[in-house]
Amino acid sequence: MSRVLVIPDLHEPVAKKHILEFCKDMYKKWSCDTTVFIGDVVDWSAISFHANNPECPSPKDEYKLAYVKIQQWYKAFEKATVLIGNHDSRVIRLAESVNIPSKFIRDYQSTWNTPNWEWVGHTVIDNVYYCHGHGKGGGINPAFNFAKSMGMSVVMGHFHSSAGVRWFSSPLSRYFGLDVGAGIDDKAFAFAYAKEQPKRSMVGLGIVLDGQYAYWEPFPCNKDEQYGKK
Numbered sequence: 001m002s003r004v005l006v007i008p009d010l011h012e013p014v015a016k017k018h019i020l021e022f023c024k025d026m027y028k029k030w031s032c033d034t035t036v037f038i039g040d041v042v043d044w045s046a047i048s049f050h051a052n053n054p055e056c057p058s059p060k061d062e063y064k065l066a067y068v069k070i071q072q073w074y075k076a077f078e079k080a081t082v083l084i085g086n087h088d089s090r091v092i093r094l095a096e097s098v099n100i101p102s103k104f105i106r107d108y109q110s111t112w113n114t115p116n117w118e119w120v121g122h123t124v125i126d127n128v129y130y131c132h133g134h135g136k137g138g139g140i141n142p143a144f145n146f147a148k149s150m151g152m153s154v155v156m157g158h159f160h161s162s163a164g165v166r167w168f169s170s171p172l173s174r175y176f177g178l179d180v181g182a183g184i185d186d187k188a189f190a191f192a193y194a195k196e197q198p199k200r201s202m203v204g205l206g207i208v209l210d211g212q213y214a215y216w217e218p219f220p221c222n223k224d225e226q227y228g229k230k
Contacts, residue, residue: 002034004036005027005034005206006038007036007073007205008203008204009182009184010040010042010184015184016219017227022205022221023183023205035081036083036125037080039131039158040086041088043066047090048090074112079116079117081130083121083122083132088108088119125208126208128208128211130154131154131155132157133156134158136156141162142156142177144166147168151170151175154176155178155208156177157182161181161200162181163179163181164179165216179202180204180206181202181203183203204216
């Protein structure tokens with residue numbers, strides 16, 4: 001049985017300031033022994049399939065910025081499972097769009113120098129299904145909705161403005177859907193397209209204990225809160 005820290009969408013190099021420190025603190029607070037990155041660890045706005053933002057760095061510069069950030073996360077959480085998000089896979093999808101075979105594409109471990117991270121599409125820990133969330137539906141409670149269709153507990157990211165836990169039960173057991181929210185800075189260049197969007201990201205992380213109990217920890221980052229004062 002595992003005590004899992006679920007790190008939210010980071011979209012490096014534009015994660016929220018002090019979010020790494022917060023994740024390390026929560027790992028200790030909850031006595032975690034397992035780490036899962038829920039996906040979109042990197043943003044890759046420079047090679048977006050959408051219109052380019054002229055304020056964004058070039059692909060080469062964005063890689064350099066993100067690499068520094070990823071190495072900080074790797075140092076803090078050297079052994080982890082990383083779920084591949086739709087932003088993480090942008091390089092591969094772009095290559096596939098011009099018919100480049102996979103044998104010519106570097107894997108995630110070597111690209112980001114994270115040999116002890118396991119990059120996968122999904123994982124199951126203590127009968128809980130963890131995935132990034134793209135292509136898995138949506139709604140007000142995306143993880144809960146997907147959990148009902150799966151018939152098992154689900155932890156998801158991807159939906160930045162969705163966070164928290166919702167439960168349902170069957171004659172055999174109880175199940176939950178945990179939306180992790182995000183760890184991003186909504187004001188960063190990468191999210192300029194959403195500056196008029198009324199919904200903001202729910203910044204925080206997830207905790208799952210022994211596959212039976214799920215919690216969402218909000219990131220106290222307002223100016224008068226713990227991490228906002230730093």
